Amino acid sequence: MPFSWAFRVPDRVRMLPWLSLFVPVLLGIAGLIGNVTIRSLAIGHPVSNWSSWADPQMLVSGIGTVCVAVLTFGFTEGAKTSFWVRARKGMPLSDVHYAWESTTSVAEAGKAIWRGKSLSVAWLTILFVAAIPVNAWLWAHSLYQGDVALSYNGTANIHITPKILPPFPLTLTINRPIMTAYREHLASTAVQFPSTVCDKCSVDTLTNEANKFRSMDDLMFSHYQDFLGSSFLPLPRQPNLYEGCMGLFTKLGQSLYGTRFGAMRDMYWWHYEDDAFGMGYQSHIAAAYARKPDIQSSSTWEHPCDVDFLSPMDDILDMYRQLAIRVSVIAAVHQNDTQYVPFVGERTERQWLANKKRAQLCFHSAMITHIVGILLVVYLHWDFWKLDREYSMSPLELMNAVAHCSDESTRSLLHILREAEDNASASRLKEFDIVGKGGVFNKLLNTL
Numbered sequence: 001m002p003f004s005w006a007f008r009v010p011d012r013v014r015m016l017p018w019l020s021l022f023v024p025v026l027l028g029i030a031g032l033i034g035n036v037t038i039r040s041l042a043i044g045h046p047v048s049n050w051s052s053w054a055d056p057q058m059l060v061s062g063i064g065t066v067c068v069a070v071l072t073f074g075f076t077e078g079a080k081t082s083f084w085v086r087a088r089k090g091m092p093l094s095d096v097h098y099a100w101e102s103t104t105s106v107a108e109a110g111k112a113i114w115r116g117k118s119l120s121v122a123w124l125t126i127l128f129v130a131a132i133p134v135n136a137w138l139w140a141h142s143l144y145q146g147d148v149a150l151s152y153n154g155t156a157n158i159h160i161t162p163k164i165l166p167p168f169p170l171t172l173t174i175n176r177p178i179m180t181a182y183r184e185h186l187a188s189t190a191v192q193f194p195s196t197v198c199d200k201c202s203v204d205t206l207t208n209e210a211n212k213f214r215s216m217d218d219l220m221f222s223h224y225q226d227f228l229g230s231s232f233l234p235l236p237r238q239p240n241l242y243e244g245c246m247g248l249f250t251k252l253g254q255s256l257y258g259t260r261f262g263a264m265r266d267m268y269w270w271h272y273e274d275d276a277f278g279m280g281y282q283s284h285i286a287a288a289y290a291r292k293p294d295i296q297s298s299s300t301w302e303h304p305c306d307v308d309f310l311s312p313m314d315d316i317l318d319m320y321r322q323l324a325i326r327v328s329v330i331a332a333v334h335q336n337d338t339q340y341v342p343f344v345g346e347r348t349e350r351q352w353l354a355n356k357k358r359a360q361l362c363f364h365s366a367m368i369t370h371i372v373g374i375l376l377v378v379y380l381h382w383d384f385w386k387l388d389r390e391y392s393m394s395p396l397e398l399m400n401a402v403a404h405c406s407d408e409s410t411r412s413l414l415h416i417l418r419e420a421e422d423n424a425s426a427s428r429l430k431e432f433d434i435v436g437k438g439g440v441f442n443k444l445l446n447t448l
Contacts, residue, residue: 017081021381024074028374031067032367035060035139039363042352047145056352057140064136064366071373075128078380079103082121085383095119103380121380128376131369138366146353 016022042056050056083100102109102122106129109122354363 017077017381017384020074020077020081021377021384024070024377025374027070028067028074028370028377031063032370032374035063035366035370038063039143039354042143043354045352047350047352050352056143060142061136061140064139064370067370067373068132068135071132071377074377075373075380076103078377079121081384081387082380082382084387088387098122124376124379128373132373135366135369135373138362138369142359142363142366143352143354144356144359145350147348148351148353150347150349 038056038059042050047055079100082103083096086099087096098108098112098115099119099121102112102119102125106126109125112119112122354360
């Protein structure tokens with residue numbers, strides 16, 4: 001299809017198939033590069049970085065739809081070029097006829113193959129229709145949204161009182177005034193984190209273990225300001241792993257790891273092991289019962305799935321969390337130091353992902369169908385440079401000429417085009433009284 005230029009250009013350039021070949025192919029290549037680039041920029045990045053009306057899925061799907069439209073236009077226009085190229089090569093008119101009909105619909109392509117006219121253009125039409133329409137859908141499903149758990153390190157500004165050495169070892173019991181002061185101090189002291197914690201975030205602080213024990217019952221407070229040593233104690237949240245008690249004891253799914261003396265270790269919901277810090281009770285559970293007498297138990301600990309009680313974990317953590325770094329709350333009344341303590345944070349982020357097998361399959365299929373569409377357009381335009389530039393490249397001119405014939409001659413001419421097994425000579429066609437507009441049909445006869 002010649003392009004209409006607003007200024008004078010050489011005929012050699014003007015008659016090139018700009019709209020039917022070069023524009024669809026160039027737009028198809030640009031769309032392929034654009035979709036691959038957008039997908040690469042989106043994968044592994046937050047969904048919030050993209051606008052809601054122009055997210056990556058919409059962009060690649062829209063670009064794919066535009067490419068499908070322009071490649072379909074290039075395919076239909078290339079069918080006209082392929083028609084005249086085949087007609088000029090001297091092949092049987094029936095083959096030329098079926099070659100053109102095969103590009104108009106899948107049904108005509110199948111009919112040509114059914115009648116033994118296994119033309120390559122018929123198979124290419126079926127391939128084009130099977131591959132191109134799903135291209136935009138494949139691009140849209142080549143990536144998806146998913147929640148990703150992210151962990152990061154940071155420091156929290158926590159109120160502490162370092163370098164305090166009591167004059168005598170203290171025995172921690174639940175009724176000692178020091179524990180009352182300690183709980184009040186924890187309740188009134190805020191921990192400042194460098195960023196706002198969202199609803200889906202959890203922060204695990206690293207607490208400094210008291211590093212001097214006189215005995216299992218007597219705790220000597222640490223007088224060292226050691227916050228970067230191996231004595232940090234992480235407090236990770238652990239999910240309930242016991243399938244028989246799904247939904248129960250969620251708050252009990254806590255663990256305290258890494259203490260040198262095994263204090264408060266393996267604290268899962270079905271089992272508690274602890275070292276009595278001279279609490280006056282045999283276990284943390286007993287201490288929790290003493291603090292909250294309204295806790296009720298409906299079964300024994302040998303059958304945890306039947307237990308119904310209020311979780312004591314909050315009270316346990318209130319008593320012991322950051323016990324090592326908040327030493328000697330008595331001296332804290334007169335000293336107001338702070339220390340940046342490392343912590344490990346976890347948060348959930350919505351990201352664009354493409355690591356599922358379905359997304360990978362859709363991506364590779366979209367690439368293949370996109371490239372196949374471009375190659376088919378190029379194939380149908382092949383040898384366009386061998387055609388003369390003095391006549392229209394559209395086979396509709398032939399149909400227009402036939403439409404002005406008498407009924408009898410039209411039927412005879414169409415019979416020749418349909419049934420001829422060899423080249424129809426110009427002398428045979430000139431037997432019919434045919435008059436075409438502008439002498440187009442006479443030019444066709446002169447080329448046969």
